[in-house]
Amino acid sequence: MLKERERTDSPPRWPVGRLRASQVNLLLELLIVAAIATGGASWMVGTGWTRWLTVVHGVCGLTILVLAPAKVRRSVQPGMRRRRATRWLSVAFGVLVVVAVAMGILHATGLWFGVGEWSALWIHVLAAALVVPLLVWHVRTRPVRARAVDADRRLLLGGATAVGAAAALYGTQEVTARAIGLAGGNRRFTGSHEVGSFDPDRMPTVSWINDSAPDTPPSEWVLEVAGDVVDLAALSQRTRPLEAVVDCTGGWWSAQRWDVVPLSDLADWRGRSIEVTSATGYSRLFPSGDAGRLYLAVGYDGRPLRRGHGAPVRLVAPGRRGPWWVKWVTSVESSDRPDWLQLPFPLT
Ligand SMILES: Nc1nc2c(c(=O)[nH]1)N[C@H]1C(S)=C(S)[C@@H](COP(=O)(O)O)O[C@H]1N2
Numbered sequence: 001m002l003k004e005r006e007r008t009d010s011p012p013r014w015p016v017g018r019l020r021a022s023q024v025n026l027l028l029e030l031l032i033v034a035a036i037a038t039g040g041a042s043w044m045v046g047t048g049w050t051r052w053l054t055v056v057h058g059v060c061g062l063t064i065l066v067l068a069p070a071k072v073r074r075s076v077q078p079g080m081r082r083r084r085a086t087r088w089l090s091v092a093f094g095v096l097v098v099v100a101v102a103m104g105i106l107h108a109t110g111l112w113f114g115v116g117e118w119s120a121l122w123i124h125v126l127a128a129a130l131v132v133p134l135l136v137w138h139v140r141t142r143p144v145r146a147r148a149v150d151a152d153r154r155l156l157l158g159g160a161t162a163v164g165a166a167a168a169l170y171g172t173q174e175v176t177a178r179a180i181g182l183a184g185g186n187r188r189f190t191g192s193h194e195v196g197s198f199d200p201d202r203m204p205t206v207s208w209i210n211d212s213a214p215d216t217p218p219s220e221w222v223l224e225v226a227g228d229v230v231d232l233a234a235l236s237q238r239t240r241p242l243e244a245v246v247d248c249t250g251g252w253w254s255a256q257r258w259d260v261v262p263l264s265d266l267a268d269w270r271g272r273s274i275e276v277t278s279a280t281g282y283s284r285l286f287p288s289g290d291a292g293r294l295y296l297a298v299g300y301d302g303r304p305l306r307r308g309h310g311a312p313v314r315l316v317a318p319g320r321r322g323p324w325w326v327k328w329v330t331s332v333e334s335s336d337r338p339d340w341l342q343l344p345f346p347l348t
């Protein structure tokens, strides 16, 4: 009995343990917003400047983990005793955050990639997307008024300790992954893992949401570029090899030596944008100024593309994430629509 009292009365030394419930809440809300913003950006953008966002994203996730015990002690346990009607909504919120963080860690370390269509990264993204409405609800029903949270030394010290501990965890996991050869060691700055580079047979074939390979045989394929039908055999004669990385938002990347012709060699692109359309209806708009950096590929290493990889002809868009690499291309046309006037991802 005496022991029990002593334990609860003496303040914990660990600065994170000394944070007040309102302070833990505020930190968690800020971290979730930051994690969603940095994660969303590094998921959509395929260029190098997002490198740091991916690191910040990982540290945000791990800081949430470091704060979790304080959250459970300070608000989850007392909250569950209060039997509020919305308590299960709070539980769902917490569970989704934990699932998102756990899947993020499993993906990053490469300890578990998921099963079939359900990659660890997809579950991570899905859980994070479901967190958004619950976060809005949480902030609105428990508005942490700026004055109610003491922006004191305790908040500063506790917050900084949590972030520091998370950064140390992140660094340790990165160093360990590389040292012991965990799958997490071959991640690109986007967080994706390497699969089947320079080995097209091992490179995955992926469809966005629910698209699937068309039935038209390559011999009957009609490709139109800037209003003219382009003969595929003639196109194949004009290719040159180009090393480029396709980096799928599902969490893997693969480098290949593609046999390509740049779009700028095929027409003079004067419209506002270039629309690349697949036989399936899947399409993407690109700025016309990118024509020299976008390529039609008919194969890799001198071999024709596999059907799943977009045979007979696909787009190769270095520096852009997977969804831009339109497969089974039937038309490349100039468009008056600005390229920003489209959804960030196709809907098929
Ligand atoms: N027509 C069409 N093109 C597509 C897709 C699709 O679903 N339909 N998926 C895209 C996505 S999300 C990726 S990651 C790459 C994958 O290319 P791969 O299947 O050759 O690996 O193709 C892109 N091109």
Ligand SMILES: [Mo]
Binding pocket: 206, 207, 208, 247, 248, 249, 250, 322, 323
């Ligand atoms: Mo993808």
